[in-house]
């Protein structure tokens with residue numbers, strides 16, 4: 382099949398590499414110089430160095446006007462930008478019938494008094510007729526690009542979209558499971574990034590393995606509470622996009638979100654931590670949206686609240702720990 386991937390960061394490139402072992406793939410970069418370098422060097426040195434690009438992967442560039450044309454010539458389109466770029470990309474795809482899937486894990490940053498939205502909520506606003514979904518789950522880009530075993534979840538209310546994602550990406554190295562709980566899969570992917578900042582902080586402060594296990598477990602409870610309040614199924618959070626991605630991101634040093642927490646624990650400022658990554662750490666941008674939605678739904682999320690206070694400079698790393706440990710006793714649940 383023909384696949385168009387819009388966004389040539391680490392994850393878009395890794396999935397394009399994986400799919401191009403069986404399909405014809407176009408990888409679109411918004412920066413013409415980057416697209417030219419990818420074609421010339423047969424490598425994405427900026428975002429995924431050391432991975433050779435298969436011959437069936439072609440780089441493309443161009444302004445917004447080329448996006449509908451590239452999508453129109455493909456059997457499946459993938460939006461591989463951070464959450465901050467999703468609204469604009471879906472706007473360019475609004476006349477396209479689909480199937481389309483995005484890879485972003487986050488909530489949009491809140492604007493004014495409005496809540497920050499999940500991907501499917503953005504899609505409902507800007508491209509309601511588009512058949513779309515999300516590809517998510519525990520997956521470091523580098524491991525997928527290297528062909529190391531990975532399991533993903535393709536979530537959509539459209540079987541056409543789920544089937545297209547399986548046809549495009551399922552392989553002996555990559556299992557793709559279907560799920561129709563779009564909200565649950567999106568909330569799992571978004572909230573785990575916030576929680577990974579917390580576990581990075583915990584490990585950076587050498588608080589111990591007990592503390593890390595407590596953060597992961599109580600974080601999963603927070604994620605599930607928010608998800609259920611937003612209409613997701615609780616069992617989704619026991620799956621790849623909930624527990625699976627939380628464990629990976631909270632414990633794996635390839636995680637950019639975890640690295641933010643580790644760097645803050647070492648005394649870096651947030652700006653220094655973000656600048657040193659060279660990649661997006663979505664938890665930094667969506668933590669406030671998570672906490673705000675939780676507050677509006679009267680959902681208790683103390684770990685996410687502590688992360689926001691840390692990112693906003695209201696709490697020092699040690700203060701964030703004290704705020705969590707100093708809470709009144711409550712029943713587990």
Ligand SMILES: NC(=O)C1=CN([C@@H]2O[C@H](COP(=O)(O)OP(=O)(O)OC[C@H]3O[C@@H](n4cnc5c(N)ncnc54)[C@H](OP(=O)(O)O)[C@@H]3O)[C@@H](O)[C@H]2O)C=CC1
Nearest residue numbers: 389390391392393462463465466484485486521522660661
């Ligand atoms: N890396 C991973 O292992 C995984 C990442 N994800 C998710 O996938 C999404 C993309 O991550 P990843 O590829 O790693 O990110 P990177 O930081 O590696 O790359 C970001 C890419 O998006 C482009 N971009 C940045 N901002 C915008 C924007 N506002 N509009 C359009 N394009 C933009 C960048 O282009 P330019 O160079 O021109 O700025 C770059 O090509 C994130 O939501 C992430 O959480 C999900 C699973 C795994």
Ligand SMILES: O=C(CO)COP(=O)(O)O
Nearest residue numbers: 518519520521636637638
């Ligand atoms: O989503 C990811 C793994 O599933 C990547 O996590 P980071 O964005 O923290 O690197």
